[in-house]
Amino acid sequence: MNEITTTRANHLIDPVMGVWHGEVALYLFLGGLVAGIMVLAGLAMLGKPATERSRAASLMLWAAPVLISVGMFFLWLDLEHPFNAYRFYLVLRASSPMSWGAWILLLIYPVSILLAWVMTPDDVRAHWRQRLSFMPQFDAITEWAERNVRALAILNIVAGVALGIYTGVLLGTMAARPLWNSAVLGPLFLVSGLSTGAAFMLLYRLKDAERVQLGVLDMGFIVAELALLALWFIGMASGGAAARGALAVFFGGPYTAAFWTLVVALGLLAPLAGEWIEHRHGTVPGRVTPILVLIGGFALRWILVYAGQYAGLAEVAMR
Amino acid sequence: MSGVRYAMVVDTRTCVGCAACVIGCKTENGVADSYARDWVYTETAGTFPNLSMTVRSERCNHCEDAPCISVCPTGASYYGPGGTVQVNQAKCSGCKACIAACPYGARFIDPNVGAIDKCTFCVHRVENGTPTTSCQEICPTQSIYFGDLNDPDSEVSRLLAKREHYVLMPEAGTKPRHFYLK
């Protein structure tokens, strides 16, 4: 084994890179969650008529603009030069996922708010319409939205998918971080987002029919997520020395325990089992499994953010 | 690529790892306390008493395909004169994507500015009539060479033509402009 010394000791990179922390993990988690909510809401909107929808479900989409704002706030906190944040919006840099992300985030607001408004139960809407009646544009917008509700639903699905994938691609394009550097990360984060989205909804007072439906959907998401995890690992295992070295962080490396217990066992297998049992016995999904899913979803981002920085090309080469 | 293509060459045969280049850079460029744009790396191979050791001075490689630039969402990182990789701190949001994207750990946040700092190849010198970078100027063993790759008569071109050399982590695919003579 070679003996290596370096005089470099730059905070944030040495001895182990630590540029991104909880804020970013939380942002990625909330981004995925919002993506999930938007897609599911969009699908619901394209699906059955409003009459069959529970009040909770009809209000659900409002969570999107709120949660994304929370997420962006945390992202903003992570910036070393927050007052230069406006710089994100003076350019669109095709090669930079983060640049795309910044613009996608902007898209989320109009799209989700409009649809959320259309989905909102009539009594609430009536109340606000007459309160805001002093500005005619408001009615105009409402009518426009109601006329284009299908388009809006599709837009939400599209924006949601874009958002979900972007949260993964943000990390996935970093060639310097073999653990992140995988095409699977985009889909993986999207599916995980959908799963957390569904779980989030299950926390509210939905109709049994809706719960059962989401439960089944979520099982699908979890299975897909497991498949993508497998793909991701296989990709690394069959990759170069660096990739294999990176994979080691989950097999004996410092993140082994956390990953297998929090993400795989607690966050995926347990809820899958739970949902499956509920399904077999025809019982209505409760709130335990969704909570596990949410924990797992957050753990996935948290662990990935740190493990990815730990397993840089150079670092792996040195170990 | 046409025009000037700046590149740096470090002779690992003569580099003794004294770090004069580090101190010389820090004072020339006012690098923040306890941060450095260049550093000394040593690697010892073999077992006693059959040993070999590589000693070299490292810094930003001013990559031709610089991931730090492609990930930058604000355009703060850009290709500057002679194909060097530069940062406009006024544009930098401190999102740190470029730090994560750099395989070489060449970038850091200047705590006094909250923006990225890294080796500039001393463009303030080489673009303004001083032919040397500061680390090159001070090096007591004169192990650092700097010049234009597009000029076949430049010292760097001639050295690379006649001596065995390598770049760091070619597998990262960044096409470094910083070469090491064996």
Next chain:
Amino acid sequence: MKRREFIRAGSYGVAGAALLGGVSSNWYGLYGNPLPDPQSDGDQVIPSFCELCFWKCGILAHVKDGRVIKIKGNPKDPLSQGQLCPRGAGGTGLLYDPDRLKKPLVRVNKRGDQTFEEVSWETALDEVAENFERIKATHGASALALFLHGFGAGWMRHLFRAYGSPNIAAPSYAQCRGPREVGFDLTFGSGIGSPEITDMGNSRCIVLIGSHLGENMHNTQVQDFAAAIRNNADIIVVDPRYSVAASKARYWLPIKPGTDTALLLAWMNVIIGEGLYDRDYIDRYAYGFDQLREHVKPYTPEWAYPRTSIEPELIRRTARVLAAARPASLVHPGRHVTWYGNDTQRSRAIAILNALLGSWGRRGGFYIPSRMSLPPYRYPGYEPADGEAADRPAPSDYPLADEALAQGLCEATIPGVRGDPKIKAWMVYGSNLPTTLPNPEQTYQAIQELDFLVTVDVLPAEIVGWSDVVLPEATYLERCDELRVASYRQPFIGVRQEVVPPMYDSKPGWWIAKELGNRLGLADFFPWKDSMEYAKLRLSMAWLDCDVLQRDGVILGEPSPLYFDEGAVPEFWTDSGKIELYSQRLAGHGFDPMPVYHDDELEEPPPGYYRLLFGRAPTHTFGRTTNNRLLSEVYAENAVWVSREVARKWGLEDGERVYLQNQDGVRSSFTAPVKVTSRIRPDCVYIVHGYGRKPKQLRFAHGKGIDDNELITRYKVDPIMGGTGMNVNFVTFIRASDVTPEVATDVAAREEVEA
């Protein structure tokens, strides 16, 4: 209005920016990319020379708004040639060290407990003068000793000479170069000097015995060493440690510490036996070849092998490589050679080997330095020193010492060691004795015996804490100094000028000496207004223009031939007028006239102990830079080099913190991390000198790493010239984690006392 929106956007961060989502490119010139420019060029660039170590490289100091921004090499200076070592580049770290001595101090409490009161220069200088006069009156001037190091010391030396004390010693002799100077002087009739007269840049083969060039950063030497590498010179490094130099070498000989003389004798054996030496050169210039031939016959490589652990074949091969390159093959004399107490003889062996190779006075070997003379300032002649020098028990001891012995003056201060103490007071200039003289306990003991101790320093070093009066000198960037007249390849005069005015209440050495002189009735010896006036006058006597010197930093003199075959005169100032392979002088004093390897001389480490070796870090000069925050960014503390084998035996992890404890039960005050490495023999450990600083006032360096000197409680004195061999101590490890609270506290306690 858009502007306002922007400012608001800025301050609202993301939220505000969202408003501007649509904004399309190229408004407000927000897209330009000005070249990054640190603006670090000085509006004044002042040439001077460096004092971070003793090599004295020419520098250019960039001053901007009254601050020294950066320090560059002076291309006109023959020593720096425009390049600097890291320490020279980091000089601002000393100038702006927040822990510098700021005002004169007078001790108010018992010695060593670090309680001082700030006083005016008047008070401080009066105090010094009174004590000097009192002691001179009762014991004579010879009861005053001056310890000194560094270029500014000249003024103090002048003061002491004028005052009539013969006791002036620099640890850079008996703890450093002494044996080398004597060994070469005995052989060639002149020493090596500084800068060393080695012609490495032209060598085709270089042998380094220790001499860790590249870690030892004497600038021009390292430049020449690099040139030799570029010229594909064959480099042979003899070192128990795989030094940086060894990593550049064609042959690394990991010799058993302390056995170099055996290797050198074996090399002679091969070179003479195989007739590889320079016959005409020896015939023409050497004395005693026949005796030498007979003398080295028994010292075969096979004989050397069990002693040095170097394979006979390797000894033969390297001897042939060495001889093949002659006369451009250099066996480097080293510099810090006070290792085992038989160092003059080892240096002799090196000198003799060089003679056999015919390298003295030849290109690629040793050049004959060009000198230039500058008339001395005309002072009234010094008083004949009153009394004998006190540095030796009897004048017959260490007969060949050609400078005073620092440790000798220390011993002469302690009652009992030499009967009644002859030394009553010390002045210490730029020498941190407790970390410099072996066996610091003895140094502290001597200090406790003193009537009076005054220290001139720039930092609150160990010695400062024990002083009665502390005089804060201005750093080299804040003062003019004596002119530098250098013999080198091309001789030159260098000037040190005030780059910025002294900070705080610090004063230049010349001023301190002059003020003391005035108080001691020696005003005639300080007739000049200031050192610049002094310099101007001396220069004018040689028709040299001080303005040119101040503008360029140097004035070059006439080069003279450097090599015999280019006209240098082969003169050897020995008794025989020849190169003395056989030394009559040594014989006359009853020493071995030719180097002998005495098997019984070398003590073996007790089981579980390892020989303590020490050296340099490229970014530090002893302890003088370990508090320099700029330089310490690179190596903030030292590490204990431990071979893999030993680490395995002890179960030591890389980076684990340990105390070192020596054969006499002395434990280091602080801990250092273990560096588990293949780069060292299993019978020794290695640390860099200058760490483990005790004074709390050195707020950065305090407690970082281990001080080798604490563990050097034993030293072996060279009978020929009194050098103190310091590589004769053995240490063992004590895990920091195993240290009981009591130990920890008594360590802390000791630290209290000593700090």
